[in-house]
Amino acid sequence: MSPFSLSGNSGVPPPAVPCYSYSRQFQYRNCCLKIEAFASVSASFSSPKVVVTRERGKNVKLIGALANHGIDCLELPLIQHSRLPDFDKLSSVLSSTSFDWIIITSPEAGVVFLDAWKNAGTPKVRVGVVGDGTARVFEKIVPSAKQNLNMAFIPSKATARVLAAELPNCGNSRCTVLYPASARASNDIEDGLTKRGFEVTRLNSYTTAPVSHVDQMVLERALVAPVIAVASPSAIRAWVSLIPESQKWDNATACIGETTALAAKKLGLRNVYFPEHPSLEGWVDSIIEALQVHNQLQKV
Numbered sequence: 316m317s318p319f320s321l322s323g324n325s326g327v328p329p330p331a332v333p334c335y336s337y338s339r340q341f342q343y344r345n346c347c348l349k350i351e352a353f354a355s356v357s358a359s360f361s362s363p364k365v366v367v368t369r370e371r372g373k374n375v376k377l378i379g380a381l382a383n384h385g386i387d388c389l390e391l392p393l394i395q396h397s398r399l400p401d402f403d404k405l406s407s408v409l410s411s412t413s414f415d416w417i418i419i420t421s422p423e424a425g426v427v428f429l430d431a432w433k434n435a436g437t438p439k440v441r442v443g444v445v446g447d448g449t450a451r452v453f454e455k456i457v458p459s460a461k462q463n464l465n466m467a468f469i470p471s472k473a474t475a476r477v478l479a480a481e482l483p484n485c486g487n488s489r490c491t492v493l494y495p496a497s498a499r500a501s502n503d504i505e506d507g508l509t510k511r512g513f514e515v516t517r518l519n520s521y522t523t524a525p526v527s528h529v530d531q532m533v534l535e536r537a538l539v540a541p542v543i544a545v546a547s548p549s550a551i552r553a554w555v556s557l558i559p560e561s562q563k564w565d566n567a568t569a570c571i572g573e574t575t576a577l578a579a580k581k582l583g584l585r586n587v588y589f590p591e592h593p594s595l596e597g598w599v600d601s602i603i604e605a606l607q608v609h610n611q612l613q614k615v
Contacts, residue, residue: 363389365602366543368550370395380599391537393553394523396423401518405495409435414493415485420445420475425452427521428495441465443482446473448593473572473593479507489514498522499549525553541609542602546571548578555582567605571598
């Protein structure tokens with residue numbers, strides 16, 4: 316049974332964020348601005364080009380980046396995060412134990428780690444992250460705490476397996492690794508590092524689950540949009556579970572990176588796009604590529 320509830324009684328969903336274009340001669344005429352804005356919102360309401368699916372409140376940057384290209388979005392959060400008991404243990408471990416490496420493999424894992432690290436008093440740590448997108452989470456650290464966090468490693472390719480294969484060891488001594496992870500994350504990190512002689516402590520400090528409710532009207536609009544943008548295997552699993560069995564959905568899936576793209580392909584999705592290096596910019600480029608292919612096919 317699907318974990319989602321669908322309802323059409325929640326009213327008209329909020330319109331996608333449009334990209335406005337105003338003539339300078341109307342710049343100070345409020346009535347004209349309101350009319351033009353209403354027309355643009357109405358147009359985007361009828362035909363969004365991209366469905367954004369991150370947790371509510373975390374789609375703003377992507378929506379804004381796409382709006383800069385004149386691309387209208389529909390927000391359909393598919394997942395939600397929640398902390399697990401290991402989150403409290405994470406703060407305690409950081410306070411009492413030193414590790415050679417802290418390994419972070421997603422932006423959400425980075426947020427969770429930073430909260431625990433601050434609770435632990437910002438001890439000195441050396442961090443390795445899976446890619447540039449995850450590294451950006453650490454840019455928000457206040458200057459007074461940055462001196463205690465050494466961002467020391469990013470692998471040549473943003474996957475857990477490559478990270479596990481390339482993480483520098485400690486020479487002849489046994490390297491210790493703390494891995495704060497989602498309970499749904501694979502074992503690629505600890506398996507790969509353990510085979511190389513690392514001592515890995517994994518703490519499942521949070522989990523990712525499908526949202527409990529999806530509005531039927533929003534879903535119907537999402538199913539006909541040319542592109543759905545997803546940022547995690549959990550999100551793509553949630554999306555596939557929402558596709559009606561009677562519908563042969565074959566629109567484009569734009570993934571934030573290779574790991575999510577592989578999950579999409581394993582679930583049978585065919586038109587999958589992703590950047591070589593996960594980042595907001597790369598994700599936007601993949602979305603634009605997917606839209607361009609869609610537009611070309613529409614002309615045939």
